Amino acid sequence: MKGMTIIVKTISSWVKVLIVLFGIYIIHSGHLSPCGGFAGGVFLASSYLLLMLAFGRDVVERELPPSVALKIACWAAFTFAAIAISGLFFGKNEFFWNYIYQKWLAGAGIEVHFIAAGTISLAEFAIGLLVGALLFLVILNLSTFRRDTSASR
Amino acid sequence: MSIPLPLFIAVPLIIAFVLPMFGRKGKAVATALANMVTISLLVFAVASIGKTEVYEIGKWSIPLGINLVLDGLSSLLLLAINVVAAAAMLFSIKYMEQYTAKTKYLSLFLLMVAGMNGVVLSGDIFNLFVFLEIASLASYALVGFGCDHEELEASFKYMVLGSIASVFILFAIALIYGNTGTLNMAYISKAIQNSGLNAGLTFALAMFMAGFGLKAALVPFHAWLPDAHPSAPAPISAMLSGVLIKALGVYSLARIIFNVFGVSVAVGWVLITLGVLSMVVGVFLAVGQWDFKRLLAYHSISQMGYVILGLGIGALILANNGKVEWAAMAILGGMFHLVNHAVFKSLLFLTSGSVEMSTGTRQLKELGGLAEKLPFTRATCTVASASIAGIPPFNGFWSKMILVIASVQAGFLWLAAVTVIVSLVTLISFLKIQRYVFLGELPENLRQTKENKGFMLIAMVFLACLCLLMGSLVLVPGLKESILEPAVKVLTDGLNYSANIIPKL
Amino acid sequence: MPYALCFLLFMLGLYCAVVKKNMVKIVIGILIMEYAVNLFLVMLGFRVGGIAPIIDRAQYDPVIQQVAAGFVNNSVDPLPQALVLTSIVISLGSLALMISICIRTYEKYGTFDITQIRRLKG
Secondary structure, three states, rough: OOOOOOHHHOOOOOOOHHHHHHHHHHHHHHOOOOOOOOHHHHHHHHHHHHHHHOOOOHHHHOOHHHHHHHHHHHHHHHHHHHHHHHHHHHHOOOOOHHHHHHHHHHHOOOOOHHHHHHHHHHHHHHHHHHHHHHHHHOOOOOOOOOOOOOOOO | OOOOOHHHHHHHHHHHHHHOOOOOOOOHHHHHHHHHHHHHHHHHHHHHHHHHEEEEHHHHHOOOOOOOEEEEHHHHHHHHHHHHHHHHHHHHHHHHOOOOOOOHHHHHHHHHHHHHHHEEEEEEEHHHHHHHHHHHHHHHHHHOOOHOOOOOOOOHHHHHHHHHHHHHHHHHHHHHHHHHHHOOOHHHHHHHHHHHOOHHHHHHHHHHHHHHHHHOOOOHHHHHHHHHHOOOOOHHHHHHHHHHHHHHHHHHHHHHHHHHHOOOHHHHHHHHHHHHHHHHHHHHHHHOEEEEEHHHHHHHHHHHHHHHHHHHHHHHHHHOOOOOOHHHHHHHHHHHHHHHHHHHHHHHHHHHHHHHHHHHEEEEHHHOOOOOOOHHHHHHHHHHHHHOOOOOOOHHHHHHHHHHHHHOOOHHHHHHHHHHHHHHHHHHHHHHHHHHHOOOOHHHHHOOOOOOOHHHHHHHHHHHHHHHOOOHHHHHHHHHHHHHHHHHHHHHHHHHHHHHHHOOO | HHHHHHHHHHHHHHHHHHHOOEEEHHHHHHHHHHHHHHHHHHHHHHOOOOEEHHHOOEEOOOOOOOHHHHHHEEEEEHHHHHHHHHHHHHHHHHHHHHHHHHHHHHHOOOOEEEOOOOOOOO
């Protein structure tokens, strides 16, 4: 696939950065407002979807190889689970315990601050990366399908 | 030693996400890691026998947060799941060398184990749905793992019916939330006791029975099972038939009916009807099969009928305010048969996998005379066949006998008769397997067949020993009280579940 | 009345999943069912003229050091929304899996028609 015209290519390579930025913004405000890791991750993946539509599949595969995306997803999932499990070791033997907030920040009067979310915002970033990478992989793998060439009886 | 309950879910989940990073080169490491996980889960499950524990995740108190509940029923199911998972994982070390992408297989396998452990432990009804979906999605992918014609077709069929079942369950959960305003099972149970069943809740119960019935492949809903279970790789067939339909179907059904909604006469009769239909239809469809694994899959339907029958008789007696000991007897039979079936059916699927790996076919007509070529497979297969048919020293006999005694006690002589007849037909179909696979004449093209040694053998012998020894679960006094009785007590206690779990309620 | 429409949508999806012969249409039917249930869940928590269930300074009563009493009575129920979000994620996963199986099946059989994909019988 050769991709679309030069206008689409140029604009989408500019817009890509903005979409990624907006995705990160949505992930980062997940602890207080209806945003969060999943929605932000979808934005991250959609920036690559835009690139794929504009430039074609090969360019995107060169920019973010599927093996790298898989590694990102695995590490992100691992980080998320590690955050959850680390609650077991910090203090009260509680899974998913928000120890950063409960131990050091509770009562400091910064309830709405980004830092105060503690483990939640760390977990949101992990989820965002995970969803972004996995959705990218899903789109990439589904786009291998060609109706005319691949139908072999 | 007390084990934090989330580890049952978190450990396989983490390792499942770590495994794909190993790629082709680290296949041996990945396999070793996955085996370590299943074996340590087995140790955890053994260590958690006889405990009752409520775990609040993230220190959110109960009606607000998600909680995990470990009671007798959960620990029984945990034991069954993790025993079968450990054996199937050992078996797949060698067996899965035939397929590409072994690390992905291991990852999906662990995901499925995590989902099932989660279903069994969850005390929150929506959380149960989420774990159920995790386990189901992993199993859809595993059924189609070979990516061949039949496997894809079976996987699609399974996925469509499984998704419809999931949507039914979600709809029922929505109805319950709309009527009671809570998602915690103990609180729902309390709210239903206070308000009684209205039309919406009755509809929710019907939806639950349809949804979990589809997941458990009871007879009107059984169409996907005989396609899906044979198409998966053999260790996965063992997992699907051995524990998945029980954890996702029977366990959830029992939990919802006995502990959340409370038993009623109508529900008891529905369960008995489903059970008898599954038993009879499953076994008669099984006798006519010529595909080794397909025959075993039909027997899964039939044997699940026994479990549901035991639960149904128990529910009926409890609803009629009959003697609790009689109900306990019937439920004991059902629960014991559930565990036994997990062991011997997974063993049968593993032996079928061993035969298929050695000979390359699973059509009964193309096999024959393998008794000398595959002595260990033959021996373990005979043990498992004797168990499923109910030959005395093996475990299947004891659970079937308890079921027969319970149905005679409860006054259902015809149910006892049906149980015995179905057992006889089961015996016939397993004699057929013995005759066509291991006895008779050895075909020319199978002269070079070799026995599978190593881990496959260890897994099969381990399960065969369990088949032989599990009769002691009812015969040895201490074991019965510590493993089976608590599970039965959870169900016979019925709606006291909420008071048992949350005393302050 | 809205609940009845929701149920109608559910039944429509069920009909589509059961009756249609095309694999992709079956998948679409299942999705319609899922969305009907999601809609039902959202409507359970809906309240006419309700406010968003997010506590900011306007809802916080400094005198009693608590959330103002009107907040609980006026806000919509946030729990069904969380449930719907979760179930959307799950249905996304199952959709991806279903579509990829459809594609693989098309590559093998060359058709989406389930009446022609019949190797398993019995």
